[in-house]
Amino acid sequence: MNFSFLNPLFLIGIAAVALPVIAHLISRKSGVVKKFPAVRFLIASRGDASARSRLRDLLLLLLRALVIVFLVLVFAKPALFSFAPAGSGGPKALAIIVDNSFSMGYGDNFERAREKASELIETLPDGSFGMVAPLVARGEGRLSPSSGKEALREGLSGIRISSTYTDNEKRLEEAFSSLKDAPGQTKEVVFITDLQKNGWQNEKADRDWLDIIDVSGEAAPANHAVTGIDASYGKDAVTLGLSVSNFSDKPEEQILATMSAGGEELSAYLDIPPGGTVLNEFTIPGEYISGDKSPGDAQDRPFDNDRGAFKEGSAGIPRDRLAVDDTRYIVLSDGDDFNVLIVDGDPREDARLSETYYLARAAETISEITGAHITVKDNESFLGEKLSGYDLVFLANVGDVTEGSAKELREFADRGGTAVIFLGERVRASSYNALLKDLLPAELIAEEEREVKIVPLPQPIFPKEVGERLSQVGVRKHIKAVPYPGAEVLLGLEGGDPFMIKKSLGKGSVFLITSTADTSWNNFSITTVFLPVVKGFLDTPGSANEGRRNFTVGDTIAIDAPAGADRVEVISPSGKRYVIDTGSAIFEKAYEHGIYTVRESGKDLYKFSVNVDPRESNLVKLETAPEGPDAEITPGLVKIYRDIWRYFLWGAVMLFISEAAARAVFS
Amino acid sequence: MANGILDIETASRLRRFYFRSPSRVRGRKAGIHKSLYKGISPDFLEYKEYNRGDELRQVDWRLYGRHDRLYVKKFEDEVNLAWCILVDSSASMSYGEGGSQKLRYAATLSATLAYLLLRQGDSVGAGSFSGNGLSLIPPRAGNSYITPLLDKLESLKPSGRTALAEPLLKALEVFKQDASFVIVSDLLTDESEIEKALQLLKAAKKETVIFHVLHEDEIDFGFRGPLEFLDMESDEKVIVDADAIRDGYRKRIREFTERLKSLCHEYESRYVLSPTSRPVEEPLIEIADK
Numbered sequence: 001m002n003f004s005f006l007n008p009l010f011l012i013g014i015a016a017v018a019l020p021v022i023a024h025l026i027s028r029k030s031g032v033v034k035k036f037p038a039v040r041f042l043i044a045s046r047g048d049a050s051a052r053s054r055l056r057d058l059l060l061l062l063l064r065a066l067v068i069v070f071l072v073l074v075f076a077k078p079a080l081f082s083f084a085p086a087g088s089g090g091p092k093a094l095a096i097i098v099d100n101s102f103s104m105g106y107g108d109n110f111e112r113a114r115e116k117a118s119e120l121i122e123t124l125p126d127g128s129f130g131m132v133a134p135l136v137a138r139g140e141g142r143l144s145p146s147s148g149k150e151a152l153r154e155g156l157s158g159i160r161i162s163s164t165y166t167d168n169e170k171r172l173e174e175a176f177s178s179l180k181d182a183p184g185q186t187k188e189v190v191f192i193t194d195l196q197k198n199g200w201q202n203e204k205a206d207r208d209w210l211d212i213i214d215v216s217g218e219a220a221p222a223n224h225a226v227t228g229i230d231a232s233y234g235k236d237a238v239t240l241g242l243s244v245s246n247f248s249d250k251p252e253e254q255i256l257a258t259m260s261a262g263g264e265e266l267s268a269y270l271d272i273p274p275g276g277t278v279l280n281e282f283t284i285p286g287e288y289i290s291g292d293k294s295p296g297d298a299q300d301r302p303f304d305n306d307r308g309a310f311k312e313g314s315a316g317i318p319r320d321r322l323a324v325d326d327t328r329y330i331v332l333s334d335g336d337d338f339n340v341l342i343v344d345g346d347p348r349e350d351a352r353l354s355e356t357y358y359l360a361r362a363a364e365t366i367s368e369i370t371g372a373h374i375t376v377k378d379n380e381s382f383l384g385e386k387l388s389g390y391d392l393v394f395l396a397n398v399g400d401v402t403e404g405s406a407k408e409l410r411e412f413a414d415r416g417g418t419a420v421i422f423l424g425e426r427v428r429a430s431s432y433n434a435l436l437k438d439l440l441p442a443e444l445i446a447e448e449e450r451e452v453k454i455v456p457l458p459q460p461i462f463p464k465e466v467g468e469r470l471s472q473v474g475v476r477k478h479i480k481a482v483p484y485p486g487a488e489v490l491l492g493l494e495g496g497d498p499f500m501i502k503k504s505l506g507k508g509s510v511f512l513i514t515s516t517a518d519t520s521w522n523n524f525s526i527t528t529v530f531l532p533v534v535k536g537f538l539d540t541p542g543s544a545n546e547g548r549r550n551f552t553v554g555d556t557i558a559i560d561a562p563a564g565a566d567r568v569e570v571i572s573p574s575g576k577r578y579v580i581d582t583g584s585a586i587f588e589k590a591y592e593h594g595i596y597t598v599r600e601s602g603k604d605l606y607k608f609s610v611n612v613d614p615r616e617s618n619l620v621k622l623e624t625a626p627e628g629p630d631a632e633i634t635p636g637l638v639k640i641y642r643d644i645w646r647y648f649l650w651g652a653v654m655l656f657i658s659e660a661a662a663r664a665v666f667s
Numbered sequence: 668m669a670n671g672i673l674d675i676e677t678a679s680r681l682r683r684f685y686f687r688s689p690s691r692v693r694g695r696k697a698g699i700h701k702s703l704y705k706g707i708s709p710d711f712l713e714y715k716e717y718n719r720g721d722e723l724r725q726v727d728w729r730l731y732g733r734h735d736r737l738y739v740k741k742f743e744d745e746v747n748l749a750w751c752i753l754v755d756s757s758a759s760m761s762y763g764e765g766g767s768q769k770l771r772y773a774a775t776l777s778a779t780l781a782y783l784l785l786r787q788g789d790s791v792g793a794g795s796f797s798g799n800g801l802s803l804i805p806p807r808a809g810n811s812y813i814t815p816l817l818d819k820l821e822s823l824k825p826s827g828r829t830a831l832a833e834p835l836l837k838a839l840e841v842f843k844q845d846a847s848f849v850i851v852s853d854l855l856t857d858e859s860e861i862e863k864a865l866q867l868l869k870a871a872k873k874e875t876v877i878f879h880v881l882h883e884d885e886i887d888f889g890f891r892g893p894l895e896f897l898d899m900e901s902d903e904k905v906i907v908d909a910d911a912i913r914d915g916y917r918k919r920i921r922e923f924t925e926r927l928k929s930l931c932h933e934y935e936s937r938y939v940l941s942p943t944s945r946p947v948e949e950p951l952i953e954i955a956d957k
Contacts, residue, residue, distance in 0.1 A: 032894055037759035037769075037855050038885050038920065039898035039905055045915030046907050053911040 006077035006643075013072035020064035024057065056666040063659040070652035077645045081127075092186035093145055094130040095175040096120055098156070099193035101136055102163045102553075103616050106194060106223065106322040110161050112215040113192040120190060121152045131155060131178070135171050135193070136162040138591060143178035147643070163324060163553040163593045165613035168199040176209050194221070195621045216621065222248030224255060225325035225617035227277060229315050230550075231332055237285040238332065242315045244280070246272035247618045259284075261313025261330075312595050312607055325617040329595050329609035331549040338372035338538065339390045343382040345397035345426050346518075355396045355424065358525030359517045362534040363394075372538060387412040392538060396517035397424025406435045413439065414506030416558075420537050421510065422517035423479045441487035441503030441512045445480040452478075452494040469529045475499065477521040478514040507558075511537065549608040557587040557608065559598060568605065571597045672771070672821050673778045673813075677948040684955035685787050686750075686780070714738040749790045749806040751842045751873075752777045753834065754823060755852030755880075756795035758899045761825035763882045763943055772943040773851040773880050774820040779947055780849065781816045785809065792842070793819050796834030798827035803841055828900045829856040831864035839871050847874035851941075854879055854927060855900070861927065865934035875936035876954050879927060881920075883944045888916045 005011060036042070096117050104110040117132055124130055129145040132155035146152065172189055179187040188209050194216035228243030240259055246252040252272040259266045259282040266282040316327040340363050346355040354360075356376060363374045372392075377385060379398050383405050387393060393412060398421075413419055419439065429444035454473040475493055483489055483501050490511075491500035501512045515521045524530055551557050561568050561582040570578045570587050573594025580587055590596070590610045598605045717726055717737035725739045754777050760770040781791045785808065793816050794803030804819050829852065838848070848868055854861055854877070868875045884890070890909035897904050924940055931938035941950040 033904075034890070034894050034896050035762070035899050036884070036896040037762045037853060037882070037899050038916075039896050039901070039903055040855075041916050041919045041923070042896055042905050042907050042912060043903075044919050045912040046905065053908045056911070 002081050004079055004081055006079050008076060010072060010076040013075065014069060016068045016072065017065045019068065020061055024061050052666075056662070059662055060659060060666075063655055063662060067652055067655045067659065070648045070655060073648040074645050074652060077643065078648065079643050079645075092125065092128050092188060093179045094120070094124060094128060094187075095143070095145070095179055095189045096130065096132045096152075096156075097135055097172060097175050097189060097191045098132065098159050099168075099191065099196075100134040100159055100161045101165060101196070101199065101616055102161060102324045102612055103196045103198075103322065103619055104194055105161050105324050106216070106221055106619060109194050109215050109217070112217070113213075114156060114159070116192050116213055116215060117156050118153070121149055121156065124149065124152070129179075131175075132159070133175060134159040134162070135168065135191075136164045137171070138162070138589075143175055145179060162591060163612050164591070165199065165554070165616040168193070172210060194619065196616070196618070197620045197622050198615050198618055200622060214621075216619075220249060220621070221321070221619040222250065223322045223325070223617055223619045224248070224252055224272065224317060224320055225322070225614060226257075226315050226317055226328040227325075227614035227617060228279075229313075229328045229330045229611075231330060237283050240282045240284065240313060240315070240330065242280050242282065242328075243277050244270055244272060244317055245277040245614070245617065246274060247620065249274045255317055257315065257317050259313065259315045312609065314595075322617070322619070324593065325612050325614070327593075328611050329550075329593070331595065331607045331609045338367075338392070340367070340372050340374050340392045340394070340538070341382075341385070341387065341390045342374065342376045342394045343379065343396065343398050344376060345379050345395070345399050345424060347378045355422075355516065355518050356394070357518060358530065359394055359396055359422075359534065362525075362531050363538075365531060366535050366538055387417065388415070390417060392418045392420070394420045394422065394517070394537075396422040397426045399426030399428065401431065401435050403435060406439065409436070409439055410505070413508035413510055416507035418508055418537060419510045420513070422513045422515070424516040424518075424521065427479065429479060439505065439510055440484070441501040441510055442481035442483040442498065442514075445482060447477060448480045448497065449477045450495075451476050452497075454499055455492040455494060469527070472527045472529060473522060473524045475515050475522040475524070477516075481512065481514050549606065551590060551608060551610050552613050553590055553593055553610055554613075555590055555610070557590055557610075559585045559587050560606065561585050562600060562605065565600045567600075569599045571599060573610075672774045673782055673817055674775050674947055677946070677951070678779050678782045681779070681783055681948055681951055681955065682786065684783070684952065686784055686789075686955055714740060749792065749842060749844060749846035750781075750784050750849060751803075751806065751838055751846050752781055752791065752793040752849040752851070753801075753803075753838060754793070754795045754820065755797065755829055755850075755854075756823045756825050757797040757827050757829040757853075757855075758825050759829060759853055759855045760880070762885070762899060767882060767943040769853055769880045769882055769943055770823060770825050772941070772947070773878070774823055776878060776880075776941065776947040776950065777849070777851050778813075778817050778820050780951055781820075782813050783951070785813055785816075791816060794838065795819075795823050796831070796838075797825070797829070799830050799833040800827070801834035801837040803838060805841060806846065829853065829860075831856060831860050832867060835864050835867050839867065839873070842873070847876070849876045849878070851878040851880060853881055853885075858926060858930070862930055862934075865930055865936055868936065869934045875931075875934075876939065877927075877931055877936055878939050878941045878950055879924065880941050880943065881924075883942060886917075886920060886942055888913050888920075 098113050098117050100110065104113060121130070121132065127147075129147050130149075130152050131143055131145045132152050133143050168191070172191055175189045176187070179189070188211055190211045190213060192213045192215055195212065195214045196216075224244065224246045226242065227245040228241070230241045231238055238261075240261060242257055242259060244255060244257055246255075251274055252270075255270045255272060257268050257270050257280055261282075261284055264284060266284070268280050268282070270278045270280055272278045312329065312331040314327055314329045319326050342356045342360050342363060344354055344356040348354045351357055360374060360376050363372065366372065367374055375390075379400050382395075382398065383400065383402050385405075385408070387408050390412065393409070409419055421436075421440070423444070425447075427444070429446060432440060432444050452475050454470045454475065470491065478493065478497065478499065480497050481501065483498060484503070487501050487503040489498040489500070490502050491498070493499045493514075497514065499514055501514075503510045503512075513524075515524065517525060519526055559568060559570065559580050559582075561580075565582050567582055568580050568585075570580055570589075572578070572589070573592050573596065576589075576592075578587065578589055593610050593612045595607050595609050597607050714727065714730065715738065717739050721739045727738050727740045730736075730738045754770075754773050756770060760773060761768065763769050763771070766772065766775075777793060781793060784791045788808060790806040790808035791812065792804055792806030794801055796802075802819075804815060831850070831852070831854075835848075842848075850864075865875070888909065890913075892910065893906065893908045895904060895906045928938045928940075937954060939950045939953050941947075
């Protein structure tokens, strides 16, 4: 056994031993000088007491010095160590990350992962530091390694399978960085996973510290899943669209898809090609389509959705080895009516010449997928339009803006709406700057006519393929704009002027495009990127209005609380109750999939659904397994540490007590 | 003001007490002390046969009637006594604050005693000694003499070392007649010096009272913790842990006072321990006739 310190820098504190010595000397040498007449008797008496006093002083000095020494040693963390061969047999700092994303629910993958983790814990060499953590954490604190196997076992027993999709690499990097301060030469992260391709941003994923254990047991696990469910409302019926995907290389035939809603159960047999998705619509007629469907009335509906006989539904397919994604839930709500207003500032009789022709076509195309309702109005109609029922408003070359319409737009954005403003020759910069100052992300300067391209910038709201094709866009004319502080330039033009600027306002967003929505100033609307960009506006998180009722596991959900309520209660599908303060009205515990109920003072307000992320249903594995760290293990010897600082802590406490006792005895 | 050191209240309470010499003295004036001379005191002493020269008025004619022989009645003669009050004004007497300062206490005790002695008709002289020096005002009787005595006692300034023998020799030169000596001192000097002084006083047949003045700190030693002590006369320094040596010190100071008491007894002097915490009337009562 050898002796070492894990925090040797603290040994500097040993110098503090000089403190009691100095205090002792000071007390002896420079105490209070007292004039006294009978000093000769003191001198005579000193001889008797000096030996006892000296003994006491030395004893106290020794005890005090030892207290300091022991405390310093506690902080310096003394440890005994011995040498052992490095490598798999030697001590190491090991982080075991157990994949608990819901794809691990396939078969007994998760159980096997736990068993494997348990084996790793039990075979961890003495002197190792380790930790066990789930891939999908639910707000746990910082990862920190520990030297006790019991702590590791506890960590493992606390891991539950989640319903969430996650970013593997971020979590693994976190785990590795948490090993940074752990002693030992070998630091590695063992990731026990099904090796699902989704979740890896970087397919190579080869890190010398990462060891991946594949517990899937199958080269190509097959899975089919309900990957989508949405509703569109007709005059006297609701159409529920069900998407079922086949994540395997074999066709699935005669899959029984069942839709349950409003007490009715509708079924259909589906044939799904390998890797394909089939959309099947179930139309449920009935009187539950009550009330006017016009967007303007949406705000007047009470919280308990008065649609009639049913408010929620579910769709399912026969359970396979990954059961969690075989059912999907939906709650009917106003939020599912995604209402889009397109304001055409330059309408023409020939629709193709209208300012919003391409914009409206793009929005209609997207609405076929999303069920959005498109309304096109001219400038004059817009001035009197209430925007409360809309989620997304496009202004295209709108020349006339009044204070009232500006206020309406501002309130619309505050509520969570998305406004997209295209400019054009009808737009007067000074008028916009004055009336829409609070709304615009930038100050408009003047028209500028020169041929420039869009500078591709990596934008989070656009898919990767859109970013690559943005260079197709040529702009002949634009209005020069200077972004206000806090605004974000999403797309720029050659020369440095912005093309698309975003500003967050209240719960919503405002996008400014410094050119036109038609082809008069640019070719944006006729390029292949226009449609995805418009879809990006529809997908903007802020564009969801307050009525949204369908979410994905892990979403942060804004709760619609009635005015005057201090708190509401959210009840999860398993019956867990969460109290939500209406001050923030944010629910962040959507870990289960199913139907949640929002309740206030014992009364159900509304329900919302939470579904698993369909990306996790695709169990296709990484083609090449990342290389493990075995080849990187440093040969030679490593130290096996055994902490002994606790003994010094106890010693310091005992010495402290002894010092107090000695003082009492000698006084 | 000279009256500052005179404890009038104490003196008033002690006005019924008398301070008498235990032996016969050669007083010149009538007083309360037994004179060596037979006199006219109402107190009968003895008979003696008449001799030429005896006053006829002292012949006891009744006795002559019974025995036909002339006898003369002898009566006690009470005379006044001279007192020499010597106050130690060495540096060590400056210890203490206010009324508990040893020198102040010694002066108050001496002034009160002088006042009482003058009231009973004795003559009183007072002085101070430190080092080998003696400053003395001669003895006189009369109540009015209290003023110079008080002035003298009030003006004492502590300095120098405690020495007894040499100043006493000088005082004995002044007080050749019968006189009692009162020494008020902390006696913090060599015991041999003290013994020598007592020898001198005994040899000179002087009645002596020694008031041993000590401060409470010198008796109890109530200091705490480590302290550096500086001797007030020798400038000697010593660092001690007061707590550690307290018991030893107390033992030594007790032994010291016991030895002084023994010495005084041996040389027929009266020893009165007078801690400054003790009201001055108490040591005075100890030496008074009750």
